[in-house]
Amino acid sequence: MSSENGAPRDGGDGTDGGAEGAPPEQLALIRETVRRADVPRAKPRTWRGAALAKDLPVARVLVDKGVLHLDRYFDYAVPEEMDADAQPGVRVRVRFGAGRGRVREGRREGGGLIDGYLVERRAESDYAGPLAALAQVVSPEPVLSEELLGLARAVADRYAGSLADVLQLAVPPRSARAERRPSPEPLPAPSAPGAGSWTRYEHGGAFLDALAAGGAPRAVWSALPGPQWSDELARAVAATLASGRGALVVVPDGRAAARVDAALTALLGEGRHALLTADAGPEKRYAQWLAVRRGAVRAVVGTRAAMFAPVRDLGLVAIWDDGDDSHSEQHAPQPHARDVLLLRAALDRCAFLLGGWSCTVEAAQLVESGWARPLVAGREEVRRAAPLVRTVGDEDLARDEAARAARLPTLAWQAVREGLRHGPVLVQVPRRGYVPRMACDRCRAPARCRHCAGPLEARDAGALTCGWCGREEAAWHCPECGGFRLRAQVVGARRTAEELGRAFPAVPVRTSGREHVLDTVPGTPALVVSTPGAEPVAEGGYAAALLLDGWAMLGRPDLRAGEDALRRWIAAGALVRPQGEHGTVVVVAEPTLRPVQALVRWDPVGHAVRELAERAELGFPPVSRMAAVSGTGEAVAEFLGAAQLPQDAEVLGPVPVPPTLPGRPRRPGAPPPGEHWERALVRVPPGSGSALAAALKTAQAARMARGAGEAVRVRIDPPDIG
Structure with missing residues (x-):
């Protein structure tokens, strides 16, 4: 990120998160470092000569434009009458327009008004010319904290997206009535709860004790069958609150949120947690969000959007059923709740709990890498609880x-x-x-490409083609049983x-x-x-x-x-x-x-461990990192040719993208009606994920800056790679 004169605005390295967590260097995302450019300094002034704030007259603003080539901060002058309200974190409106293809960047008189966030007040600007003034402080309520800004920047870097797009997901729309409504007084910390049904797990009681003592344990929890899971989650939250810290729980849908909400209310009573779901409506949800940001409520239970909830003194982040599709955001840059909470656990140095009846490969990787510990029940307990x-x-x-x-x-x-x-x-x-795929007729093993291990599909005239790299397969045979016949699965x-x-x-x-x-x-x-x-x-x-x-x-x-x-x-x-x-x-x-x-x-953990080993052998995610690049054939080829991909990157494809069927909603990454798109996959080994995201983001920003006509969609870690 840079100002107009090219000074860098963040120290983030865009590292992967995931199973490896975030290195300490990523904490620098929270504290921006500024390299002063060697340009003449000019006292900021507005075009109309209005009186400016005496102290810190420059406002650094993030404009709400979700385009990569404008993903940086812009400096504006602070009029004297806005001095008291124009504090870091508030919503503002500024002049920001374009003329004849050139962005005015708030430097000239005129231009349209656009929303933004005031990130920082400064004594002087790196820009040598006159500054336009802030047009309006929308509300004196600070909604963008330093911690939330650092998290949003880390998410944007990981997913090759813009900071403004992430903040669209992180900060709910404003409601003036909700802001005028006073938040409740914070309640004192509750006493530590009993272990309850956590005693069924080998280290369940120790996990709760560590939370209550202010520790930061990280666990992958294989929940036993039955309805007790919501009470067990509630006890983990209560133990964290007992230590004087906050807790955040993300669940896949409103029904699951209601169950955890009921369990927390039964355990702790009313007023100790907020429920953040879309069912509450914009005003009520914003009021709950404000109560959390103001510190009146220290615990949050909610669906996907709650992954950014501004919980103070965060002590625990938890996610239930991370394999559910609902945890994957469909709006740019399409982050997954699990990865966002992993970043929060690393940035805030807090406890992490990933739970579910089943176990994803990503969860198994967290345990395999040693980043998290397994939280499981013995086989006798499993047999007693399972059907x-x-x-x-x-x-x-x-x-x-x-x-x-x-x-x-x-x-x-x-x-x-x-x-x-x-x-x-x-x-x-x-x-x-x-949609069917091909499998061995004898042993039912999936038919995969010998080059990249992608799925084989039956195209026209019966030809077998890889769904990833597009290579044809003329002499397939099953590596498991040696069979030569294929079948389309039911x-x-x-x-x-x-x-x-x-x-x-x-x-x-x-x-x-x-x-x-x-x-x-x-x-x-x-x-x-x-x-x-x-x-x-x-x-x-x-x-x-x-x-x-x-x-x-x-x-x-x-x-x-x-x-x-x-x-x-x-x-x-x-x-x-x-x-x-x-x-x-x-x-x-x-x-x-x-x-x-x-x-x-009833062994989902064993299945996930075997799947992880197989994916490691074949170079599949999550062991590798992947990105999908979609668009017309010419646009995809031009984009990949211009991108400075890591040396160890492997490009698979492109292959045709299935069109959207008439009467069906358009899927993310699918072509508009009547257009024919192709998709290429870019695969990199562990350790190169941040370099891949940075290269794709830079290429996309350059493409947008020069006004390329044909759209190219980039998605990091696509969930449906075939």
Whole structure:
């Protein structure tokens, strides 16, 4: 970042975060260093000669323009009448316009008004000419602290984005009525809570004790099945508050936030935490955010946007179910909540807790690298808490007369009938729209490119082509079993609530999905048909669960297909009663596959560790860092040719980007209707992620500065690399 005369404005090195954390040098992002340029100094003055503030008459402003070539600070003069209100962190409006293709940068009379943040007051400017004055202090409420600015800069550097775009995500829109409303008085620190159900974990009590004592433990928590997870999270927050520090918990959706909210209220009472979700509405949410920023509330529970909540004296950051898609922001620069909290843990030197019923590869990497410790239960505790899991493969379906008639195998029929005698039965149905990929017909191993290990896809005329690098594969054979035949994996879900209603006419059927998501259902016998992620909680737990069409999720053209399928299956199974209470889960998928075997053993950690080792061997994320560059073929080629990529960078592709289907919403990175885009992947080994992000950001900024017409989209760590 630089001022107009080229002086650097930050000392950040844009390092990776992730499993390696952030080195101490990244703390320099919070304290900007200024190299004085050797230019004549001029006392700042406005064009109209208005009286200026006597002390620190220069305001350094970050304008709210999310374009990379303007990702720097601009100096403005502070009029005397604004002196009291124009303090660091407040929202301001300034003159900022363009004329004949040249940015005026607030230096001339005229130009449009634009919002911004006052970052710093200074005695003099590095700019030698006259300065335009601040047009308006929107509000004297300081909303941008030094800590939040440093975090936003670290996130922008990691994701090759602009600081203004990150602050759009971090600071909610202003509500004047909320600002006028006084925040409640802060409550004294509560006493440390008891361990509760944390005693089920081998080091659960020690983890709470460390939080209560003011320590900063870092843990990856494999939660046991059942509803206790929200109370366990609440106890971790309460232990942190007992040490006089603040806590932040990020969950994937409003239903999960409501459960943690209820658990915290039951444990600590009202007024000790804020709930930050979109359901609250803009004014109420901003009022809650202000209470946190002012220090009246020291704990926050919320969905994705809460990852930037300005909690004072932060002692703990926690994330639940980090594999959920909802944790990945869809607005530029598209950060993931897990990575933002990792940066916060490093910058604030606070405790970190990543929890879930399942385990992602990124979580396994945190433990493998030694950055975090595992927080797990013994196998006997797992067996007591988990339901019995049984499997039905597609070959069994083919031999089963009942399955051919109703697409429900006999074992599943029996499990549903038996479960309905004791309570509700959950039926998980994959969403529509999954795209098939190719797999070995004999052992079902995914077909991958011999050059880059990307997924092989069947193009026109039956030709096999890599979805990453675009190379054709003419002589594929399976490295696992030596087979030469391929099959397209099963697509979609055909079971519907109406079909089940006809099969069980005397049983109520409830549905939960994208259009209508149920939060809870009674504990009486009923069939509950749900898509993954929309499963309601049953009072007393489900008597049984049926996981249909497993190939539909395992066959997705996605690096995370197996991990995601297991995560969704375990999330459904965690709502079922324990095996000791006759809880049963039936999964319709090939029993020999790794995710299915991990479900049977209830061993998501073991699955993640094996996946991590395989990705390390093949150079897949998170062991490597990747970036996706999308646009027209010419634009992508020009962009990559101009970018000063690290020497160890490997460019895969480009390959065509699937168009947006008529009537479907446009996906991030997808071409506009009627346009044909291509996508290239850039892969670098560990340690080069920050250099890759910096190179792509510099190339994109240069492209924007010269007004290139065709858009090029850059995304760091894309979740859907195939």
